[in-house]
Amino acid sequence: MDAIDATLPPPVNYLNAQHGIKSWLLTRDHKRIALLYLFGITFFFVLGGIFAALIRLELLTPAGDLMEAETYNKMFTLHGVIMIFFFLIPSIPATLGNFLVPIMIGAKDLAFPRINLLSWYIYMVGGLFTIAVIVLGGVDTGWTFYTPYSTAASNTHVVLTGLGVFITGFSSILTGLNFIVTIHRMRAPGMTWFRLPLFIWSHYATALIMVLGTPVIAITVLLVAAERVLHLGLFDPKLGGDPVLFQHLFWFYSHPAVYIMILPAMGVISELVAAFSRKAIFGYNFVAFASLAIALIGFLVWGHHMFVSSQSVYAGLVFSFLSFLVAIPSAVKVFNWTATMYKGSISFQAPIMYVFGFMGLFLVGGLTGLFLASVGLDVHVHDTYFVVAHFHYIMVGGAIMGFQGGLHYWWPKIFGRKYPEGWAKLAALVIFVGFNLTFFPQFLLGYLGMPRRYYAYPPEFQVLNIMSTAGASVLAIGYLIPAIYFAWSLKYGELAEANPWGAKGLEWTIPSPPPTYNFEETPVITEPPYNYTPEFVASVTAASRPEVELG
Amino acid sequence: MADAQAHAQDLEPTALQHQFDSLEQQFDASVLGMWVFLVTEIMFFGGLFMAYIVYRTWYPDSFAAGSHHLDVTLGMTNTMVLIASSLTMALAVWAGQQGNRFRQVLFLGLTLLFGFAFLGIKAYEYWEKFQDHLVPGPNFVWDGPGNPHAVQIFYSLYFAMTGLHALHMVVGAGIMITLLVMAARGRFTRQWSTPLEIGGLYWHFVDIVWIFLFPLLYLIERHV
Ligand code: HEM
Ligand SMILES: [Cu+2]
Numbered sequence: 120m121d122a123i124d125a126t127l128p129p130p131v132n133y134l135n136a137q138h139g140i141k142s143w144l145l146t147r148d149h150k151r152i153a154l155l156y157l158f159g160i161t162f163f164f165v166l167g168g169i170f171a172a173l174i175r176l177e178l179l180t181p182a183g184d185l186m187e188a189e190t191y192n193k194m195f196t197l198h199g200v201i202m203i204f205f206f207l208i209p210s211i212p213a214t215l216g217n218f219l220v221p222i223m224i225g226a227k228d229l230a231f232p233r234i235n236l237l238s239w240y241i242y243m244v245g246g247l248f249t250i251a252v253i254v255l256g257g258v259d260t261g262w263t264f265y266t267p268y269s270t271a272a273s274n275t276h277v278v279l280t281g282l283g284v285f286i287t288g289f290s291s292i293l294t295g296l297n298f299i300v301t302i303h304r305m306r307a308p309g310m311t312w313f314r315l316p317l318f319i320w321s322h323y324a325t326a327l328i329m330v331l332g333t334p335v336i337a338i339t340v341l342l343v344a345a346e347r348v349l350h351l352g353l354f355d356p357k358l359g360g361d362p363v364l365f366q367h368l369f370w371f372y373s374h375p376a377v378y379i380m381i382l383p384a385m386g387v388i389s390e391l392v393a394a395f396s397r398k399a400i401f402g403y404n405f406v407a408f409a410s411l412a413i414a415l416i417g418f419l420v421w422g423h424h425m426f427v428s429s430q431s432v433y434a435g436l437v438f439s440f441l442s443f444l445v446a447i448p449s450a451v452k453v454f455n456w457t458a459t460m461y462k463g464s465i466s467f468q469a470p471i472m473y474v475f476g477f478m479g480l481f482l483v484g485g486l487t488g489l490f491l492a493s494v495g496l497d498v499h500v501h502d503t504y505f506v507v508a509h510f511h512y513i514m515v516g517g518a519i520m521g522f523q524g525g526l527h528y529w530w531p532k533i534f535g536r537k538y539p540e541g542w543a544k545l546a547a548l549v550i551f552v553g554f555n556l557t558f559f560p561q562f563l564l565g566y567l568g569m570p571r572r573y574y575a576y577p578p579e580f581q582v583l584n585i586m587s588t589a590g591a592s593v594l595a596i597g598y599l600i601p602a603i604y605f606a607w608s609l610k611y612g613e614l615a616e617a618n619p620w621g622a623k624g625l626e627w628t629i630p631s632p633p634p635t636y637n638f639e640e641t642p643v644i645t646e647p648p649y650n651y652t653p654e655f656v657a658s659v660t661a662a663s664r665p666e667v668e669l670g
Numbered sequence: 671m672a673d674a675q676a677h678a679q680d681l682e683p684t685a686l687q688h689q690f691d692s693l694e695q696q697f698d699a700s701v702l703g704m705w706v707f708l709v710t711e712i713m714f715f716g717g718l719f720m721a722y723i724v725y726r727t728w729y730p731d732s733f734a735a736g737s738h739h740l741d742v743t744l745g746m747t748n749t750m751v752l753i754a755s756s757l758t759m760a761l762a763v764w765a766g767q768q769g770n771r772f773r774q775v776l777f778l779g780l781t782l783l784f785g786f787a788f789l790g791i792k793a794y795e796y797w798e799k800f801q802d803h804l805v806p807g808p809n810f811v812w813d814g815p816g817n818p819h820a821v822q823i824f825y826s827l828y829f830a831m832t833g834l835h836a837l838h839m840v841v842g843a844g845i846m847i848t849l850l851v852m853a854a855r856g857r858f859t860r861q862w863s864t865p866l867e868i869g870g871l872y873w874h875f876v877d878i879v880w881i882f883l884f885p886l887l888y889l890i891e892r893h894v
Binding site: 221226227228229230231232292295296297299300301303304305330331332333334335337338339342345349350351352353358359360361364367368636641 | 688702703706711714715717807808820826827830
């Protein structure tokens with residue numbers, strides 16, 4: 120396992136083993152399904168991005184001049200629904216996770232390849248519902264579907280949107296089910312639980328949330344649809360129902376859902392930190408158990424979204440306390456990554472730039488999360504731009520940074536070609552700058568009292584809003600550059616060897632791109648994870664480290 | 671539900687699928703897959719149970735009044751029918767392990783029959799409720815004791831919970847038919863009867879859900 124295979128891509132690999140559109144649409148290969156998902160989420164990211172651009176354009180001036188208030192409501196709803204349910208939730212697990220989970224544990228595929236393909240079709244059908252909503256005129260409830268507005272007042276396409284969310288939920292459930300069974304039952308001989316890469320641990324924790332949380336949102340949106348059509352009274356106070364019950368059910372899923380978004384990114388960061396520091400992750404067990412702790416405690420904190428929704432003070436205090444508690448395992452991870460990098464010889468390439476981006480932005484997002492979890496402060500900033508800034512630091516600054524870092528790191532493995540390093544570094548920098556320019560002013564706006572979800576605002580907020588919109592343009596360019604060079608690299612990129620980074624891990628022991636069944640014969644694992652022995656480091660440094668070293 | 675069927679198809683007889691190293695691994699994975707699926711089902715019903723707990727606490731009298739309009743005899747009969755079907759299902763799984771084709775067909779057939787009996791009785795109950803204007807929505811009428819809004823919430827939950835359960839029974843009947851055909855063709859042997867085992871898990875789960883639904887919906891405040 121130690122030897123670096125520097126041969127060129129094998130003539131037959133998973134990409135060219137079969138040809139034609141049918142061979143893709145009927146594939147059961149987890150690697151091809153990962154690419155189908157990559158196609159899907161990219162499409163929805165662009166779509167959601169267009170809505171974001173329209174939101175930011177409207178907010179350039181204090182007056183509501185670009186669109187009607189109703190249209191603006193539809194813009195932020197569609198933006199939120201698409202970004203959450205159709206982009207970020209499937210992003211890392213369904214693409215990088217799908218591709219890497221079997222390979223990293225030494226398996227030929229996931230346990231249920233057909234169910235894996237089925238999950239992609241379910242996702243696409245849910246997506247079609249959402250596109251239908253856009254074509255038919257949109258939906259305006261916010262991605263949170265709060266009752267009784269969504270059930271008794273809104274005259275937009277709530278039912279259709281709800282069905283779309285309901286359907287895609289099952290794709291998420293099936294992915295989670297597949298991961299859990301695969302990680303339990305498909306590990307290669309010798310791949311004990313504590314030899315698993317941390318990427319696997321974080322995906323295991325994610326899968327638990329997918330399986331335990333998603334059914335609850337599914338039944339909840341179903342009830343909203345039924346209530347809307349039949350006026351059952353379940354969530355309508357006029358008919359004896361309780362709108363707050365909806366909020367409980369909704370956030371029971373939707374808070375853990377943010378861990379569906381961030382945990383896989385943390386898994387990516389663990390791999391990247393080890394690979395670029397050439398060291399084992401400091402405190403492996405702590406990081407592994409931190410993933411599980413986040414998944415489990417994450418189910419107990421949903422009430423922090425409801426401090427001002429008539430929740431009792433005692434419940435509020437308990438939820439506040441538990442929310443502080445869940446910050447501990449997250450902080451453990453950040454400490455351990457930092458400790459790993461300390462005195463490591465870090466090679467400064469694009470993926471590690473995303474790691475630094477992630478750590479900085481996730482830190483800000485996480486700490487402001489603690490502000491929001493403090494009952495007293497939240498009463499002040501609830502439903503202001505402070506919240507919008509907070510969750511974008513987590514979701515865009517954390518999860519998407521992690522996703523992009525991982526995409527760069529595994530790109531040579533997935534496609535057998537390298538991306539242009541210089542452009543990649545430039546893009547990482549542009550994204551970091553653009554991101555902060557977009558979202559930092561929103562913290563200030565929120566603290567000063569600008570509420571979210573309004574299309575107009577008092578003139579004194581304009582300067583900060585202009586900064587935010589300008590930042591969004593920079594950010595858009597930052598996302599466009601990788602789109603171009605990634606596409607370019609598919610044809611013109613330098614051919615990648617099996618282990619271009621000189622990293623440990625089973626995925627780097629097989630050719631790039633891998634053959635259809637990944638391993639010629641099932642590997643037998645005899646060493647701990649991230650076993651960067653001095654001999655290994657010496658052998659790979661000589662072979663593949665043209666870059667400057669900082670240290 | 672639909673996934674459960676896809677799941678059953680995922681298991682071609684005896685042949686080892688490419689992703690597994692051994693039949694044993696393949697069997698373990700299938701069984702674990704079904705268990706995980708059942709956990710998602712518990713959470714799925716869980717949302718409804720939560721709503722039930724909240725509203726029954728809020729409106730105990732109206733829930734009792736609504737409940738008294740359900741037909742306990744039919745509910746009790748259906749409970750017996752399902753318990754019997756669980757027994758025949760367990761016998762079918764046992765027959766699978768024995769590789770006894772005749773008994774497999776017999777017990778699967780009986781299970782299917784009980785399943786249809788349950789659905790028939792349930793349909794009759796729904797029809798009665800429809801006659802009595804107890805289906806929530808614009809035609810709902812309640813002039814008995816209690817708060818009509820709260821009784822409508824009771825009936826909403828009744829239909830949502832038993833309806834979802836009935837849907838699972840329909841899917842279960844589909845699985846039984848598939849298994850019956852496979853059994854009749856002699857596909858299950860002493861070495862390999864995985865679909866029977868995981869189909870059985872599913873069936874028992876659906877039965878257990880009913881065991882909770884019956885007292886919660888039919889037996890509110892009915893002490894003798
Ligand atoms: C990349 C550039 C992005 C920009 C410029 C942007 C901008 C905005 C703005 C201005 C709002 C607030 C609308 C309002 O409340 O008035 C918003 C809301 C939101 N954004 Fe983004 N966003 C971006 C990316 C994303 C991504 C990638 C995600 C998730 C993965 C996301 C998730 C959300 C959510 C969930 C909301 C709340 C929607 C609601 O209030 O219902 N955004 N975004
Ligand atoms: Cu939360």
